[in-house]
Amino acid sequence: xxxxxxxxxxxxxGAAASSPSSSSSSASASAPGAxxxxxxxxxxxxxxxxxxxxxxxxxxxxxLGPGGxxxxxxxxxxxTPRPAPAKNKVVSQRNKAFVPRVLAVPxxxxxxxxxxDSIFHNVFSLSKPNEFDTGLYKQGGSYTQTFxxxxxxxxxxNIHSTMVGYVxxxxxxxxxxxxxxxxxxxxxxxxxxxxxxxxxxxASKETHQRLTVGADGVRNLTLTVAGxxxxxxxxxxxxxxxxxxxxxx
Numbered sequence: 001x002x003x004x005x006x007x008x009x010x011x012x013x014g015a016a017a018s019s020p021s022s023s024s025s026s027a028s029a030s031a032p033g034a035x036x037x038x039x040x041x042x043x044x045x046x047x048x049x050x051x052x053x054x055x056x057x058x059x060x061x062x063x064l065g066p067g068g069x070x071x072x073x074x075x076x077x078x079x080t081p082r083p084a085p086a087k088n089k090v091v092s093q094r095n096k097a098f099v100p101r102v103l104a105v106p107x108x109x110x111x112x113x114x115x116x117d118s119i120f121h122n123v124f125s126l127s128k129p130n131e132f133d134t135g136l137y138k139q140g141g142s143y144t145q146t147f148x149x150x151x152x153x154x155x156x157x158n159i160h161s162t163m164v165g166y167v168x169x170x171x172x173x174x175x176x177x178x179x180x181x182x183x184x185x186x187x188x189x190x191x192x193x194x195x196x197x198x199x200x201x202x203a204s205k206e207t208h209q210r211l212t213v214g215a216d217g218v219r220n221l222t223l224t225v226a227g228x229x230x231x232x233x234x235x236x237x238x239x240x241x242x243x244x245x246x247x248x249x
Contacts (some may be wrong), residue, residue, distance in 0.1 A: 002120075013117070015121075017049065018058065028186065031047070032241060034166055036151050038103060039054070041045055041157075045153075049174055049190065049191045049215055051188040051189055052189055052190075052213065052214075052215065052216065053163045053186065053188075053189065053197075053217045053219075054073065054174075054185070054186045054189050054211070054217060054218040054221065055184065055185040055217075055218070055219055055220075055221065056183075056184060056219070056220055056221025056222055056223060057178075057181075057182045057183055057184070057221075057223070058071065058184060058200075058223045058224070059182055059222070059223070059224050060200070060203075060225040060226060060227055061201070061203070061227050062202045062226070062227015062228070062229075063227065064200075064201065064202045064227065065180065065223065066178050066181075066182035066200070067179060067180035068100070068101060068201065069177065069178040069182070069189075069198055069199065069200040069223075069225055070102070070156070070168045070176075070177055070198065070200075071175065071176050071178065071186065071196065071197070071198050071223065072145050072170045072172045072174060072175035072176075072186075072197055073139060073172060073174040073189060073195070073196050073211070073213075074172055074194060074195045075192065075194060075195075076194055076195055076196065076210065077138060080171070080173075081172075082105035082107070082171070083107060083108075083170070083171065083172060083175075084106065085104055085106060085107070085108035085109040085110070085119065086105050086109045086195065087109075088141055089103065089105050089111045089112065089116070090111070090112045090113075090114055090200060091103055091111055091112070091113050091114075091165065091167065092113075092114050092115075092116050093113070093115045093116060093117055093121045093123065093157070093237065094117060095117065096117045096157075096162065096163055097163060097165075098163060098164070099113045101164075101165050101166070102164070102165065102166045102168065102177070102201060103165075103167050103169075104170060104176075104177045105147060105169055105170070106171070106172075106175070107148065107149070107150055107169055107170070107171050108146065108147070108167070108195045109146070109147055109169070110144050110145070110146045110147075111144070111146075111147065111167060112142050112144050113134055113142060113143045113144070113173075114139055114142045115138060115140065116139065117137075117141050119139070119159075119168055119232050120137065121135070121136075121137065121159060121160070122134060122135060122136045122157060122238070123143065123155060123156070123157055124155075124156055124238040125151060125153050125154055125155055126154070126236060126238070127153040127154050127158075128242055129149045129224060130147050130148070130149055130151065130167075130169065131145060134146045136159075137239070144149055147169045149169060150169050150170060150171040151168075152166055152167075152168050152169075152199060152201075153167040153169065156235065156236070157236075158215075158237055158238045161235045166234075168199055173188075174186050174189050174194075175217070189217070190213075191211050191213050191214055191215050192212075192213055192241055193211075193212055193213075194210070194212075194213060195209070195210060195211070196208070196210075196221075196223070198223050198225055200227075201229070202224075202225070202227040202228075203225045203226040204226065204228050204230075207223060207224065207225050207226075
């Protein structure tokens, strides 16, 4: 009884092996229950390349030098991730100056303006849409401002016309700031194609450049900023009008 059944099974097995469709379906048949994976899905499932660093040097800036230049990356295609607000950012008023003179922060960051002088200050900005006015406050006083829009924010004091500073608000998590010698470093950058941008207070225009970030990152990148920005004809008070020179401030 068994022999005829065995012969019949061998016959059917031979026919299946010689069938033209058997070779095309062998890959899926080799793993019972397996579902074919499209090439696009397989590519997306591959682990992302580890973040790397982009570093280099900024030169130029005219008489001010390159220090304080703000450098950031935006993805060349697709959306750049929204940055998380930074914490514990402070601009002090010290010896009738802003310290630091330039501060780079991501969108949504709160900055604390602290008066460390023994005199009064009134910090303000006319830079729309980030304009603000701290009002008059004495030593030990502070004022917190949240910067919600990207771009440069010029800082002035309504009492002391010589005080000038900047907060630069970036809309990218990949940013850095040049030291006095121009050196900068941006960490945790995923490899890919980017537009690199540089802002400097002495340049009338930002610097733009395409950059490919590989698996090993980028080192010794050289960037140049201009120093062609003209000095303002007058330093405004917080109403936007010229200072009253007879008052001596």
